[in-house]
Amino acid sequence: MRYEICPADILYTFGAYGMPTRFTHWSFGKQFHKMKLQYDIGLSKIYELVINSNPCYAFLLNTNSLIQNKLIIAHVLAHCDFFKNNTYFSKTRKDMVESMAATAERIADYEVRYGKKCVETFLDAVLAIQEHVDPSMMRDIIPSSFIDQQPRRSAYEDLWDLDQRKIPGQQAIEMHKKNPKEPEKDILLFILENSRNLTEWQADILTMLREEMLYFWPQLETKIMNEGWASYWHQTILRQMDLTPSETIEFAKLNASVLQPSKTSINPYYLGVKIYEDIEKRYDILAKEATSRGEEMVTGREKIFEAREIENDTSFIRNYLTDDLIKQEDLYVFQKQEDQYKISDKQTDAVRNQLIGQRVNGGFPYIVVDDGDYMRNGELYLVHRYEDTELDLPYLEHVLPHIHQLWGRIVHIETILENKPLVFSYDGHKVFRRSK
Amino acid sequence: MEENQKSRFVVTEENWSLHRKGHQDQQRHLDKINEVLKSNLPDLISEENIILSNGKDMVKIPIRSLDEFKIRYNHDKSKHVGQGDGDSAVGDVVAQGEKKAQPGEGKEAGDQPGQDIYETEVSIEELEEMFFKELELPDLEQKEQSVTTLEDIDFTDIRKKGLIGNIDKKRTLLSAIKRNAINGKAEVAPILEDDLRFKTWNPVEKPQSKAVVIAMMDTSGSMGKFEKYMARSFFFWMTKFLRTKYETVEIEFIAHHTEAKVVSEENFFNKGESGGTRCSSAYSKALEVIKEFYPPTSYNIYPVHFSDGENMTSDNKKCLEHVDELLAISNMFGYAEVNEHRRMSTLMSAYKSIEHPKFNYYILQKNRDVYFALKKFFEKRTEGLR
Structure with missing residues (x-):
């Protein structure tokens, strides 16, 4: 663990860039400006920033008081533990600080060679779709033969399949026609491998930015778990420490501000803590009952360690956000009705499903490449896997030109609007929309 | 466990002052x-x-x-989860519209789509500066009673002699380096008296000048909200622009349909009247106002007429006569026609034939044409008349 004490504007820089060594881009500057402004007028404050590396880096604000730092250090140690032990982080690169520095240097070099404006325009395009990677490729790849193979019900079952076997030649032609064979979730990778438009330096930048996104991805997928874990431990540790009354009050104040629930969103810190506490309580009771029966069972503490190891936000909520907890915490679903946001549902299933839905794919719409040679004209055909939430169409229309810039040919995206499929296309001049 | 970890952490505080990314x-x-x-x-x-x-x-x-821009969900059409105090019920209002949810905690990078349109604060002054750089006053005439007044001083010149307090260090050093370099020495010293450079000021003089804008507008039934807004935004910028050039700029509002009268700004932009249109009534009113209050000998006069171009055909002849009279005493006469569909208007067909350097016309079709109209009226001429 490495702690670095730094002034506010540096901490906010890191907050905006996600990493001290990341490349320069105006969007980070915009973010930095926004965050710094909020800090300057006292609206929000970042106390720390943790980086998933080896050893873990934690940046602490130089104006933190001693008791604040105690809380923060307990908090960041838990983050660090999470980075090291949660399975979704097991494949993230621990040398990303250095790698991003190298990326930044290369991009700066390209700026000198090809012009700032030119590189910036390209970065704009990549950043517009940077979340569309496939993080599952970082995990252990399960051999496809393993999935395809149906368990055999009898020794002769393979005989029945003989009739259904396709003629090899036909199959080969079919396979050849379609690229990708299966819908491809990793749009960046697909463009990287198939675009006819990328120069060498552009492909290089695309590769590097994809790496960075894959590194950040598990953090997007475990926000509630990770923040909940860190908050659970700073509470637990601080409560065991010998604090003076004034320190106790300062701790309570900071803790309360971090864990404050919101009417219009979910505070991941708060919800996370509540779920962990609930697991611990329930399993302690179960374990007690088990011991009284003479059986052995995991304790509550052991159970939360297990959860922090194997779950991500969606599975965590599905497995551990119980009906009782939803009722106890008064969670609800709300939506815009005319010009007001109103509570529309308090059914536990609805709340849970909505929360999970919001966390699927890190909260981003799920888009796949369906065809890289659409109309046999090298056009790119993307499909939005619609799950009851419509896309922001003005934004979509602005993203298409960016994808077009990367692909170099006409780009289509299919989505659903008011239960009807709709295709948006961009040909380099204008966005067209048509119903499918 | 805490005991043996003590040796396994480092606390540092680097100097971050050069980190300016x-x-x-x-x-x-x-x-x-x-x-x-x-x-x-x-x-x-x-x-x-x-x-x-x-x-x-x-x-x-x-x-x-x-x-x-990202591919993101439509915030208004999707459902969200919130948390109540324990007694929330279906139908409770949790927020008013337009309010955005989910402020970011700023922990991970790039996870906040940001729900709002980016707004920036711009000072009107900055915009003015950008805009007015492209405009120029046509035919600025020295008026009889104009007196030059000293406005300010400006350090615009460099000389070899001057007050020691106004020494220009950079230029002094540069000339010393240059002179030494000519002599084959790559040094700063010695600095001779000949190397000294001083900043010197020039007085800024501005003619004491007055201008008046005669804002005329057709307020007959055919002039709708859009037409009036165009006029309003035009006069707003025109007055602002003239203020940068003249010490005092006054503005008179003349509203007309078949008759014309001088009205307040409030009435000018907000009141609508029905009836036909006789533009000549406005012009004769303008002539009257000028005669009474704004002698052309001491005022720079800028009559501008906004109309949709619908004028009684019988009135056109009279209009032309009046325009001639106005042109004789004005610095510039502008006719702006708000005409969304570019139909042929009666007034335009009459004005097309006017060929006078001070006469300008522009047909405005959409909002952004205000800019182009102003540019046309106050065009920067390369062959300066001044």
Whole structure:
């Protein structure tokens, strides 16, 4: 663990860039400006920033008081533990600080060679779709033969399949026609491998930015778990420490501000803590009952360690956000009705499903490449896997030109609007929309 | 466990003062905003925020092209989860519309789509500066009673002699280096008296000048909200522009249908009357007002007429006569026709034939034409008349 004490504007820089060594881009500057402004007028404050590396880096604000730092250090140690032990982080690169520095240097070099404006325009395009990677490729790849193979019900079952076997030649032609064979979730990778438009330096930048996104991805997928874990431990540790009354009050104040629930969103810190506490309580009771029966069972503490190891936000909520907890915490679903946001549902299933839905794919719409040679004209055909939430169409229309810039040919995206499929296309001049 | 970890952590405090990346990229962002402002000037000029700002210095302008566009969900059409105090019920209002949810905690990078359109604060002064750089006053005439007054002093010149307090160190050093270099020495010393450079001021003189804008507008039934807004935004900028050139700028509002009268600004832009249109009535009223209050010998006069072009055909002849009279005493006469569909209008067909250097006309079709109309009326001429 490495702690670095730094002034506010540096901490906010890191907050905006996600990493001290990341490349320069105006969007980070915009973010930095926004965050710094909020800090300057006292609206929000970042106390720390943790980086998933080896050893873990934690940046602490130089104006933190001693008791604040105690809380923060307990908090960041838990983050660090999470980075090291949660399975979704097991494949993230621990040398990303250095790698991003190298990326930044290369991009700066390209700026000198090809012009700032030119590189910036390209970065704009990549950043517009940077979340569309496939993080599952970082995990252990399960051999496809393993999935395809149906368990055999009898020794002769393979005989029945003989009739259904396709003629090899036909199959080969079919396979050849379609690229990708299966819908491809990793749009960046697909463009990287198939675009006819990328120069060498552009492909290089695309590769590097994809790496960075894959590194950040598990953090997007475990926000509630990770923040909940860190908050659970700073509470637990601080409560065991010998604090003076004034320190106790300062701790309570900071803790309360971090864990404050919101009417219009979910505070991941708060919800996370509540779920962990609930697991611990329930399993302690179960374990007690088990011991009284003479059986052995995991304790509550052991159970939360297990959860922090194997779950991500969606599975965590599905497995551990119980009906009782939803009722106890008064969670609800709300939506815009005319010009007001109103509570529309308090059914536990609805709340849970909505929360999970919001966390699927890190909260981003799920888009796949369906065809890289659409109309046999090298056009790119993307499909939005619609799950009851419509896309922001003005934004979509602005993203298409960016994808077009990367692909170099006409780009289509299919989505659903008011239960009807709709295709948006961009040909380099204008966005067209048509119903499918 | 805590005991043996003690040796396994490091606390450092580096000097971060050279880490300027955030500030540099922030500057790049601001530069981009300025680029956008500049390229969108025609649209910005007619922004309602500015025209109705009532003398505020800063206005908020939405800049759409600087959003970071992503494929994202439609916030208004999707459901969200919130948390109540324990007694929430279906149907409770949790927030008023337009309010955005989910403020970011700023922990991970790039996880906040940002729900709002990016708005930036721009000072009207900045916009003015950008805009007025492109405009120029036509035919500025020295009026009889104009007296030059000393306004200010400006350090604009460099000389070899001057007050020691006004020494220009950079230029002095440069000339010393240059002279030494000519002599084959790559040194600064010695600095001779001949090397000294001083900043010297020049007085800035501005003619004591007065101008009046005669704002005339057709308020007959055919002039709708859009037409009036165009006129309003035009006069707003025109007065502002003239103020940069003249010490005092007055503005007279003449509303007309078949008759014309002098009205207040409030009535000018808000009141509508029905009936036919006789434009000559406005012109004769303008002549009357000029005669009474604004002698052309001491005033620079700028009559501008806004109309939709629908005039009684029988009135056109009289209009032309009056326009001639006005042209004789004005610095510039402008006719702006708000005509969304570019139909042939009666007044335009009469004015087409006027060929006078001081006569300008422009047909405005949409908001952004205000900018082009102003540019046409106050065009920068390369062959300067001054």
